[in-house]
Amino acid sequence: MNRFAIIHRLAVMLxxxxxxxxAVKSPQPTEAEDFTARQWRLEYIGExxxxxxxxxxxFFGRDGRVSGNGGCNAYSGKWELRDGKLHIGPLAATMALxxxxxxxxxxxxxxxxxxxxxxxxxxxxxxxxHIFMEGEEQPMIFHEIKKDAVVKGALTYRERxxxxxxxxxxxxxxxxxxxxxxxxxxxxxxxxxxGQVPIRFHLEYDPKLIKPGMRYAIRAEIRYMGRLMFTTTExxxxxxxxxxxxILLKMPQ
Numbered sequence: 001m002n003r004f005a006i007i008h009r010l011a012v013m014l015x016x017x018x019x020x021x022x023a024v025k026s027p028q029p030t031e032a033e034d035f036t037a038r039q040w041r042l043e044y045i046g047e048x049x050x051x052x053x054x055x056x057x058x059f060f061g062r063d064g065r066v067s068g069n070g071g072c073n074a075y076s077g078k079w080e081l082r083d084g085k086l087h088i089g090p091l092a093a094t095m096a097l098x099x100x101x102x103x104x105x106x107x108x109x110x111x112x113x114x115x116x117x118x119x120x121x122x123x124x125x126x127x128x129x130h131i132f133m134e135g136e137e138q139p140m141i142f143h144e145i146k147k148d149a150v151v152k153g154a155l156t157y158r159e160r161x162x163x164x165x166x167x168x169x170x171x172x173x174x175x176x177x178x179x180x181x182x183x184x185x186x187x188x189x190x191x192x193x194x195g196q197v198p199i200r201f202h203l204e205y206d207p208k209l210i211k212p213g214m215r216y217a218i219r220a221e222i223r224y225m226g227r228l229m230f231t232t233t234e235x236x237x238x239x240x241x242x243x244x245x246x247i248l249l250k251m252p253q
Contacts, residue, residue, distance in 0.1 A: 034122040036060045040068075040129050040142035045109055047138050054103055055185050056110055058142065066091075069188060071107040072098040074170075086131070088114045099182030113140050149207040151238065153245035154198040155220050157230050162196060167224045169194040171201045173238065177214040186216070194222070198246075210238070218245050228252055 187205035
């Protein structure tokens with residue numbers, strides 16, 4: 001075999017090795033792709049249905065971050081599939097008081113369930129997300145939130161105060177129909193490191209949650225390292241014509 005033939009054969013063998021290595025390292029489809037990058041609302045914890053309008057949600061980002069609302073507190077943290085098992089946490093949550101003890105108890109059960117999560121899958125017939133928990137026979141069941149409506153607008157304030165990168169702007173759609181109870185959160189957008197005012201927001205919500213004869217409002221706030229800096233002081237109703245909502249925030253009294 002001449003020198004050229006030997007070099008040619010070695011080149012072919014090297015290409016085969018490289019292709020095989022690439023094939024091994026290339027990402028393979030996993031069950032996570034069925035439920036990532038989609039918003040889910042909790043319907044059942046085991047056999048117990050959730051409290052109406054408690055709005056407990058979860059979102060699995062493809063960057064390994066998980067976030068949502070426990071019913072009255074926003075949370076975020078990490079998630080991963082390791083050795084075929086789902087791991088969620090550690091999680092960090094806000095410290096707001098729940099409107100009722102029943103909601104507080106449900107939120108605690110939800111967070112305990114996430115800590116015990118071991119697998120997740122989308123049901124092939126119902127399309128529901130099932131999260132199975134260690135030591136529990138029945139899973140937590142979620143349905144996907146179809147966000148077919150949106151509220152756009154901007155947040156601003158008059159004070160000459162620059163926002164640092166640790167600032168967070170939060171915009172919420174609330175059901176304010178009842179005067180004697182805390183307003184349930186129907187949708188929320190958190191804007192990390194929002195920059196300077198005006199801060200544009202794009203709040204998506206599920207139109208099925210909007211009921212005739214009920215009252216809904218947009219409220220917003222800006223926090224810096226957890227401390228409230230600016231908040232809504234006026235009523236901003238959900239626009240019926242889809243028009244923008246421009247909110248002037250003020251410093252809390």
